[in-house]
Amino acid sequence: MNLKGRTALVTGASSGIGVSFARQLAAAGAQLILTARRKDRLDALADELRAAHGIEVTTIALDLGTADAPKALFDATEGAGKPVDVLINNAGFGTQERFDRMPWAKANEQIQLNVVSLTELTHRFVGPMIERGRGHVLNVASIGAYMPVPWYATYGAGKAYVRNFTEAVAAELAKTEVRVCCLCPGGTKTEFLDVSGQKSDWLVEASMMSADRCAKIGLRALFGGRRNIISGWSNSLMCWSLRFVPRRIATWIAGRIMGKREA
Ligand SMILES: NC(=O)c1ccc[n+]([C@@H]2O[C@H](COP(=O)([O-])OP(=O)(O)OC[C@H]3O[C@@H](n4cnc5c(N)ncnc54)[C@H](OP(=O)(O)O)[C@@H]3O)[C@@H](O)[C@H]2O)c1
Numbered sequence: 001m002n003l004k005g006r007t008a009l010v011t012g013a014s015s016g017i018g019v020s021f022a023r024q025l026a027a028a029g030a031q032l033i034l035t036a037r038r039k040d041r042l043d044a045l046a047d048e049l050r051a052a053h054g055i056e057v058t059t060i061a062l063d064l065g066t067a068d069a070p071k072a073l074f075d076a077t078e079g080a081g082k083p084v085d086v087l088i089n090n091a092g093f094g095t096q097e098r099f100d101r102m103p104w105a106k107a108n109e110q111i112q113l114n115v116v117s118l119t120e121l122t123h124r125f126v127g128p129m130i131e132r133g134r135g136h137v138l139n140v141a142s143i144g145a146y147m148p149v150p151w152y153a154t155y156g157a158g159k160a161y162v163r164n165f166t167e168a169v170a171a172e173l174a175k176t177e178v179r180v181c182c183l184c185p186g187g188t189k190t191e192f193l194d195v196s197g198q199k200s201d202w203l204v205e206a207s208m209m210s211a212d213r214c215a216k217i218g219l220r221a222l223f224g225g226r227r228n229i230i231s232g233w234s235n236s237l238m239c240w241s242l243r244f245v246p247r248r249i250a251t252w253i254a255g256r257i258m259g260k261r262e263a
Helices: 016-027 039-053 069-076 104-132 153-172 192-196 202-206 211-223 233-244 247-258
Strands: 007-011 031-036 057-061 086-089 135-140 178-184 228-230
Touching: 007 016, 016 031, 016 039, 016 086, 016 211, 031 039, 039 057, 069 104, 086 104, 104 135, 104 153, 104 178, 135 153, 135 211, 153 178, 153 228, 178 211, 211 228, 228 233
Parallel strands: 007 031, 007 086, 031 057, 086 135, 135 178, 178 228
Antiparallel strands: none
């Protein structure tokens, strides 16, 4: 990967897989625009990457769980004359909760962030990429995209949307110079479970992939021209096997893995 002279925008760059994307894109020579809500973390990462790679890094604190944020992000970057060559739509969160007990404001914020903002950012940024004749977009979904996920109903459904949306746009743009790819991570060591409220155990911990490895798989797939990639062979095998399992059984399995034990 040689991204010298290119600019990459990473959402959710204050933690987890987003930090790994930022570090790997910086190592490839890209200039970076990093966004998330926690500005202190973004600024600390920006200092680290400027010192390590001598690249330009801009940080933008923004809540992408709000409806106006995608336009604000576009206006502050591409719209302000700073072309974005690589867009990594990574920001996202899940909540482990029975759907009816989840406060609507939380569900709404999650759908806005994981689905609507991702879609709007893709829409806003691919147009200029097509005009310039180059560009890459990586949308982060989840292996939850492959099955209904009880206790994460809106999260899993949103990720299924991200996967289908991304593969459809990738097909539409096949004859342009813009590549669009979906990354479906399985369990990855990040702050995801702290945010979702799901208790971890040694088995879950042992089966988790590092954020660095997950980001590497995603970037390799994106720049290799893939339309979809699942992180790791065991996750790939599991998703592939689900084709042969009745949906009711697949839903039961997902609920056993992701569900609240006391429920
Ligand atoms: N870890 C896993 O096991 C796993 C599995 C499958 C898929 N994924 C997906 O991977 C992506 C990255 O998650 P992660 O695992 O790295 O989790 P993480 O460590 O919790 O990072 C999530 C990132 O999203 C940002 N974010 C959350 N809410 C936001 C908001 N309202 N506005 C702007 N940014 C927001 C966070 O920054 P701030 O809090 O500073 O805003 C943070 O930088 C997500 O799309 C997630 O669904 C993760």
